[in-house]
Structures are given as structure tokens and as C-alpha cells.
Amino acid sequence: MIKDYFLNKVEDAIEKAVKSGKLGQMTEYEKGTLAVERPKNVDFGDYAVNVSCLARTARIAPPLIAQNILEFIEKEDNEYTVIAGFINFKAGNNLLCNLIDEIIKKKSLFGKPEKIDKEKIILEYVSANPTGPFHIGHGRWAAMGSVLANLLKFYGHEVYQEFYINDAGSQIQKLGNSLAIRIRQELGEKVDFPTDETERKNYYPGDYLIPVAKEFIERNAEILKQVQNDISLIPLQTLCDFAKDYEEKVQRDLLEKFRVHFDNFYSELTLHKSGKVDECVNKLKESGKIYKKDGADWFKSSDFGDDQDRVIKKADGANTYLTADIAYHIDKLNRGFDRMIDIWGADHHGYVARVKASLAALGRDPDKLEILLGQLVNLVVNGEEVRMGKRKNMVTLEDLIDDVGVDATRFWMTMRNIDTTLDFDIDLAKKNSDENPVFYVQYAHARACSIIRNVINEKIDTESGKTVPAVLSEAEYKDLTENFDKSILFGNIQDARQLVLKLEEYKSMIENSAKTRQVYTICRYVQELASEFHSFYNAVRVINDDKQLTKARLALVYSVKTVLNNALELLAVTAPERM
RNA sequence: GCGUGCGUAGCUCAGUUGGAUAGAGCGUUUGGCUACGAACCAAAAGGUCGGGGGUUCGAAUCCCUCCGCGCGUACCA
Numbered sequence: 001m002i003k004d005y006f007l008n009k010v011e012d013a014i015e016k017a018v019k020s021g022k023l024g025q026m027t028e029y030e031k032g033t034l035a036v037e038r039p040k041n042v043d044f045g046d047y048a049v050n051v052s053c054l055a056r057t058a059r060i061a062p063p064l065i066a067q068n069i070l071e072f073i074e075k076e077d078n079e080y081t082v083i084a085g086f087i088n089f090k091a092g093n094n095l096l097c098n099l100i101d102e103i104i105k106k107k108s109l110f111g112k113p114e115k116i117d118k119e120k121i122i123l124e125y126v127s128a129n130p131t132g133p134f135h136i137g138h139g140r141w142a143a144m145g146s147v148l149a150n151l152l153k154f155y156g157h158e159v160y161q162e163f164y165i166n167d168a169g170s171q172i173q174k175l176g177n178s179l180a181i182r183i184r185q186e187l188g189e190k191v192d193f194p195t196d197e198t199e200r201k202n203y204y205p206g207d208y209l210i211p212v213a214k215e216f217i218e219r220n221a222e223i224l225k226q227v228q229n230d231i232s233l234i235p236l237q238t239l240c241d242f243a244k245d246y247e248e249k250v251q252r253d254l255l256e257k258f259r260v261h262f263d264n265f266y267s268e269l270t271l272h273k274s275g276k277v278d279e280c281v282n283k284l285k286e287s288g289k290i291y292k293k294d295g296a297d298w299f300k301s302s303d304f305g306d307d308q309d310r311v312i313k314k315a316d317g318a319n320t321y322l323t324a325d326i327a328y329h330i331d332k333l334n335r336g337f338d339r340m341i342d343i344w345g346a347d348h349h350g351y352v353a354r355v356k357a358s359l360a361a362l363g364r365d366p367d368k369l370e371i372l373l374g375q376l377v378n379l380v381v382n383g384e385e386v387r388m389g390k391r392k393n394m395v396t397l398e399d400l401i402d403d404v405g406v407d408a409t410r411f412w413m414t415m416r417n418i419d420t421t422l423d424f425d426i427d428l429a430k431k432n433s434d435e436n437p438v439f440y441v442q443y444a445h446a447r448a449c450s451i452i453r454n455v456i457n458e459k460i461d462t463e464s465g466k467t468v469p470a471v472l473s474e475a476e477y478k479d480l481t482e483n484f485d486k487s488i489l490f491g492n493i494q495d496a497r498q499l500v501l502k503l504e505e506y507k508s509m510i511e512n513s514a515k516t517r518q519v520y521t522i523c524r525y526v527q528e529l530a531s532e533f534h535s536f537y538n539a540v541r542v543i544n545d546d547k548q549l550t551k552a553r554l555a556l557v558y559s560v561k562t563v564l565n566n567a568l569e570l571l572a573v574t575a576p577e578r579m
Numbered sequence: 580g581c582g583u584g585c586g587u588a589g590c591u592c593a594g595u596u597g598g599a600u601a602g603a604g605c606g607u608u609u610g611g612c613u614a615c616g617a618a619c620c621a622a623a624a625g626g627u628c629g630g631g632g633g634u635u636c637g638a639a640u641c642c643c644u645c646c647g648c649g650c651g652u653a654c655c656a
Contacts, residue, residue: 038595039599040602048599084599169656170656171656294654311653311654312654320655320656346649350582350652351651353582373584375585378649416591419584421650428605436618439618440604440619446618453615471615521593537615544614544615557615578616
């Protein structure tokens with residue numbers, strides 16, 4: 001990276017300066033204490049290092065420190081200037097041209113670090129109940145999770161994506177009971193869900209079970225005949241299983257449509273059946289972390305950082321949700337993963353401490369579990385916030401995708417910091433205009449493709465009707481990959497420099513994004529790159545009379561197209577060649 | 580009450596371990612197509628970084644305190 005190159009130069013110079021006694025009372029310098037930043041004002045240069053913090057040990061004024069360090073730097077064709085305590089750096093043509101060559105050579109691998117501390121990661125996200133369609137909140141986790149998986153894989157980790165199916169609790173009974181009512185309705189019976197609010201909570205009164213009921217009737221004509229349409233004679237379990245399987249299928253199909261691909265769907269039910277849950281409970285009991293109170297079994301999670309103890313087995317003998325979750329996370333570790341990353345909604349944040357406590361209690365390292373808490377999603381329709389959870393206002397993820405498209409939905413769901421509540425403005429996301437960042441970025445890509453087409457394809461002159469040969473022959477276009485001199489790009493054109501520096505930034509963006517797990521930075525980056533590209537395009541003509549210059553500029557356009565394409569691929573948003 | 584997240588331009592948001600004049604998009608105003616895609620570009624206006632205190636050469640950033648908003652605070656999942 002150019003900024004590492006610069007930092008190395010500075011740090012080497014500091015060591016030399018220290019040895020020569022030019023840095024006052026400083027006797028040694030530890031690498032890594034200084035950091036490179038991007039100056040806000042472009043006049044200062046491309047990168048800068050602030051050496052003010054050395055003033056304390058050196059006991060000399062910062063400007064003098066900077067000046068003395070500068071003396072020991074080999075400048076090559078780069079520019080160094082000193083202002084106050086800053087050493088400013090302006091990259092020379094060699095570094096800039098090398099970067100373009102690097103992109104052209106590496107293509108989709110550009111920005112991938114050569115060596116990292118590789119981890120085997122299991123990434124769990126969405127993990128919804130199989131009791132109904134996804135709502136838009138699930139869309140945020142689905143989009144962010146899949147982008148994070150793409151990013152971490154690209155960065156060099158091994159990533160396994162898993163969806164935990166909550167198919168074991170009382171909600172499945174609710175589902176079966178609700179289906180029973182829908183079937184009876186379909187068979188012409190005059191029944192409805194209870195109107196009493198408390199009782200209604202035992203059902204899923206949404207319309208979405210109506211088609212399920214229809215299909216059940218169609219598929220089970222024989223059985224219905226045998227029981228003479230008396231649904232109460234059909235085992236509840238049959239209804240539960242039917243509805244559950246149906247909804248699971250609906251969810252999986254939608255995930256595929258949304259370009260989210262899980263390696264595994266892990267059923268909570270099988271976890272119980274395998275005996276792994278009991279095994280965990282027994283281990284906790286053996287180590288004395290369980291006690292009885294009010295007829296229930298309590299886990300002493302407060303011994304491990306939780307603010308209170310938690311019930312692990314209810315007075316009625318059933319396990320709580322937490323119990324299975326403990327076993328599930330232990331199972332992940334037993335499957336050999338170095339790190340577990342979970343994406344949870346902020347409404348579950350109270351769970352973090354207790355799950356981590358359980359890992360500690362069972363002798364595992366709680367730091368191996370990383371939980372990304374995402375703030376929730378508000379839907380904005382006609383400029384007004386629609387509160388989630390009100391059933392009549394319920395917008396499913398599928399409705400949203402059908403309405404605004406996969407690309408726009410994915411981008412909007414990913415573009416904000418996970419810590420902030422996301423306002424999803426349907427009307428804005430649907431617009432194919434300047435208000436919509438997705439189209440802005442895609443347009444930049446299409447524009448780059450268009451330029452390339454214009455250069456390498458022969459054209460037909462509209463007036464004369466004659467064929468005009470391509471600006472560059474195929475051989476000349478292929479030659480872009482060779483190391484010809486591109487320095488003419490940077491004559492007086494500031495836009496070309498800025499554009500190349502933005503391409504350079506891709507590497508640090510990837511690294512930063514992968515390390516902090518903050519995928520929205522990819523969205524920001526891609527908008528900034530598009531913006532720099534549009535500026536460049538308006539400032540200079542790529543295709544011009546000077547063939548050598550055309551080639552050089554085309555190499556830059558090709559680099560932009562490549563990086564845009566790579567970034568959009570991480571987002572799983574399409575990079576269209578034409579729009 | 581406690582826990583947690585947020586509060587930065589009219590709106591939606593960036594701001595990397597504390598550093599140079601607090602940034603971007605949208606909206607508003609002005610200008611730019613007989614040339615590679617105007618779904619674009621250039622420029623202007625717009626700020627008490629929620630309020631107050633503190634730490635220091637320096638604070639949107641760290642500490643304290645108060646205010647406002649969201650989420651959580653189950654033997655539900």
C-alpha cells in the first residue's frame with residue numbers, strides 16, 4: 001500500500017535520525033507509534049504523518065522534529081513537505097502507475113491481503129422462527145450477514161454460514177393451532193381467531209396461513225374424508241409439521257432470491273433429540289452451576305458476568321430457549337470453529353451476557369463468540385415512519401423486494417452503520433434517480449463499460465454510413481495489461497490523481513471493514529469511487545486524438561470498472577454493463 | 580430505576596488509536612450537453628457537533644453530569 005510505503009520511509013528515517021542524535025533526547029523509536037492519515041485539505045498532499053506526539057520524549061518543538069526526520073528520507077520521485085508537526089507526502093507517478101498495473105494484473109483479487117491470521121469462522125444470522133414470512137427487519141440481517149460472509153472470505157478467512165431454525169418451542173404449537181383454524185375456515189366452517197387480546201396471542205392470525213390451509217386440504221383429501229372434515233381428529237403434530245415445512249420452504253426460497261446462501265440450516269429440534277442439550281445441562285450440574293428455586297432449575301450466570309441468574313429448566317420441566325442456545329454454541333465450538341460470529345437484533349441484547357456466561361461456565365473462551373447487535377429497521381412510507389410489529393402495517397421482506405428490487409433492497413439494508421436504526425424509505429429506494437445511491441454507483445460502472453466498448457468496437461458513422469475502425473485494436477487493448485508508461489495521465493490533471501488514490505483506498509477499506517465487521521463502509525466506498533470517476537470523466541476526454549493518452553486513460557477506466565465490480569460483488573449487487 | 584444504542588447542516592448520515600479550515604448525499608440557488616451515456620458534472624448558501632462542566636498544547640472524539648429518543652429488562656422464542 002502506498003501509505004505503508006510512506007510510513008516505512010518515515011519510520012526508517014526516524015531510526016536514522018535517532019542514531020544521529022537529531023531527535024533530541026529520544027534514544028529509541030518503536031515502530032507503530034505513528035499512523036498515516038489522509039489530510040482533509042488536498043493541498044497538503046495525499047498522506048500525512050503527525051509527529052507531534054514525539055515531542056514529549058524528544059523535548060524539541062514538533063516542526064523541528066519533522067524537519068530533522070525529513071533530512072533522512074530518500075525522496076525518489078515523491079514529494080515531501082513539512083508544515084508544523086506534519087510530514088506531508090505526495091505520491092509520485094511511479095507509485096500511482098504501479099497501482100493501476102496492480103489492479104489490471106490482479107483483477108478480482110485486487111485488495112486481497114497476502115497474509116492474514118486466518119480463522120475458521122461460523123457466521124450465524126437471520127435464524128428466524130419457521131412460523132411465517134420474513135419481515136423487513138430480517139432483511140437487514142440477511143443482507144449484512146451475507147455481505148460480511150463475502151467480505152471475510154475475500155479477506156482470507158474460512159467462513160461457514162449457518163441459519164439456526166427455532167423449530168422446537170411453543171411457537172410451533174401456536175402455528176399448528178392457527179393452521180387448524182384456517183383449514184376449518186377453508187372447509188366452510190364459521191370460526192375465527194379469538195378476539196380477546198390475551199388469547200389471541202396464542203395464534204398467528206396473519207393471512208399467510210390461508211394458502212397453507214388450501215394446500216393442506218388439497219394434499220390430504222383422503223385423510224379429511226376419513227375424519228369427515230373434523231380437524232380435531234387430526235393429530236396437532238401433523239398440522240404443526242405441515243405448516244413448519246411449508247414456511248421453511250418459503251423462507252429458503254426467499255433467501256435464494258435475495259442472494260443469501262447458507263451452508264447449513266441447523267434445526268433446534270435435532271439438537272434436543274441428539275441429547276446435546278441434556279449433556280450441557282448435566283455438565284453444568286456437575287460443576288455446581290445449577291440450583292433449584294421455585295421448582296425451576298437456575299443457572300448461576302451471575303458468577304460469570306451476567307447481572308442475574310437465569311432459568312434453564314422451567315417448573316413444568318421444559319427447557320428454556322437459553323438452554324438450547326447454550327448447547328448450540330458449544331456444538332459450534334465442538335465442530336472445530338475458531339470463532340463464532342452471531343448477528344442479532346438489538347431486541348436480544350439482554351441475551352449476550354447469559355450466553356457468554358454459559359460458555360465461561362463450561363470452560364470455554366467467551367471471547368470466541370462475537371455478537372453483532374443490529375439496531376432495528378423502520379419503514380418509511382410517504383415520508384412517515386411505520387412502526388414495526390403492528391400487524392396490519394406488516395410489510396414482508398418479499399413485498400419489499402418485489403417492490404424495490406433485490407439490488408436496491410440489499411444496498412439500502414447494508415449502507416448504514418449497524419449501530420443506527422435504519423430508516424428504509426420505500427419511495428426513495430424505488431426511484432431510479434439521483435436520490436438513489438444504488439443507481440448512481442451502477443451508472444458509473446455502466447458508463448465505464450460503455451467507454452471501453454466505444455474504444456474497442458468498430459462503429460458505423462451515422463452520416464456516411466461507413467464503418468469506422470475501432471480506436472484501439474484488440475492487440476492494443478490487451479496491451480493495457482503490459483507495463484507501458486501511464487505517467488502522462490498525471491500531467492496537470494488533479495482528477496486522475498484523486499481517482500487513483502481512491503482506488504488505492506480500496507485496500508485499506510477492505511482491511512478496515514473486515515476487521516471491524518462494519519460492512520456499510522463498502523457502500524460508502526463505492527459511492528465515493530463512483531463520484532471520483534464521474535468527476536474524472538467530466539474533466540477529461542478518455543477517447544482523444546492522442547493514442548498513447550487514450551490508452552493510459554483507458555487503463556484507468558478499466559481499473560475503476562474492475563474495482564467497482566469487485567466491490568459490488570461483495571455486496572451481491574449487480575454491476576450492469578448497460579442500463 | 581437498571582442495561583444498551585443513538586443525538587453532528589432543512590432531511591438521511593460519515594467522521595478510522597484525541598490533531599491542520601467539522602465532511603458527503605439529498606433538498607435549495609446558480610452554471611454546464613452539435614464530443615466518449617446529463618441516471619452526470621461544477622459552484623454557492625447552510626453548523627453553539629443535544630446542554631453544562633472537566634482532562635490538555637489540542638476534544639465531535641476521553642471522563643462526569645443533565646436532557647431527549649429507540650430497544651431490552653420473562654419459568655416467550
